[in-house]
Amino acid sequence: MLTKNVTILLTLLISTGLYAQNKTIHGVVLTAESKQPLEGATISYNSNTNRVTTTDAQGRFRLDVAKLPITITVSFVGRETKNVELTSENVTIQLVTAGALEEVVAVAYTTVKRSGYPGAVSVIGADKLNNRLTPNLTNALQGLAPGIQTTSANGQPGNNSAIRIRGVGSINASSSPLFVIDGAPYDGDINALDPADIASVNILKDAAAANLYGSRAANGVIIITTKQGKKGEDIAVNATLNQGWSSRAVKDYDKIGTDQYFELYWEALRNKALANGQTAALAAQTATDHVVSDLAINPYGSAYPKPVG
Known part of the structure; x- marks a missing residue:
């Protein structure tokens, strides 16, 4: 025991x-x-x-x-x-967030390491786009990647610019690249997309872009990934306000009305007569007789009060 x-x-x-x-x-x-x-x-x-x-x-x-x-x-x-x-x-x-943005490339419906992608590609992050004070996405991309040209037909505000990747690809057909937003081809106005909503832009420039999209990718592909919420993170609200104005470098001229113009023209005729040697009374009468005919119109009708000097 x-x-x-x-x-x-x-x-x-x-x-x-x-x-x-x-x-x-x-x-x-x-x-x-x-x-x-x-x-x-x-x-x-x-x-x-x-x-x-x-x-x-x-x-x-x-x-x-x-x-x-x-x-x-x-x-x-x-x-x-x-x-x-x-x-x-x-x-x-x-x-921390995995890797730098430039190390990962979006290709069609997947992502690959930039070092493992055989084609020519440029990656543009949201930080670079946000540094451009322009509401136009095509203008925001200008100068951010080699081989990208943006042209505008005129300088009107809101005018759509054309985007070309490595120049013009066709004389008769369109030379615009294919836009893909969040995995879906987009045929609308790309400038309707707010640059502030973009997380990254991947620009595929060569024939490797045609692996999935076919002939539509003949002029290159611009793959846009928009900002999305992440599980486990609080909601963040960012508000941005941009204001601008334009003004004349030289002050605008003072404007006169019909009455003032009529009187000033009469005064000019009288001064001309005085310069030709007429007396003050005769110069005033000469201006009164010729003011309507010289102006070729009488804004007051036939019974207008004749100015006197």
Whole structure:
């Protein structure tokens, strides 16, 4: 009986010791930019048995480990994967947006690494477009990518400009590129799209653009991705107001009415007569007799009051 009790006691002590060695990690995963929780982030711990857990709606996770320190791997779609060495049981992890925009190219319905795309492509981010104070997308693209020309028929405000990729591709047919907005070909007025709503512009310039779009891509393809909401981030509202005005470099002339013009013309005729040697009375009469015939019209009718000097 004594031996049995000792065995049970030793078993309990060993179990308690093993349990005491386990540690529970409590952590939270946030976005590096806005410090918002990331739901669905994957946390993996490579031990003898590969253990994986995910974050909840508040970005929190729990992971049981045998001992510290350990290294965990945190990953999330659209964010850079991060390896974190844990030395304590509470941790906050921040993930940054994956890669620079110029490193990823949108091609048809997918994206590829820029280094792995064989064709000629230019990538324009929203930051470059927002630096242009113009409501016209075609004018905003001017000078931002090599091989892109924008021309305007006149300088009227709101006038649509023509976009060409590597010059004119045809004499008789259209030389305009194909526009694709969020994966769908767009045949409308591209200037109806607000540049402030654009997240990125990918310009495919050579024959590789025809892989999916066929002959419509003969003059190149401009793939536009608009800004979209992201799960787990708060709503952000941005308001932009642009004002402009134009004025004459030289002050406008003062304007006169019919009465003043009639009187000034009569005065001019009288001064001309005075310069020719007539007396004041005769010069006034000469101006009165000739003012209507010289003007070729009498705005007051036949009974107008004749001015006198």
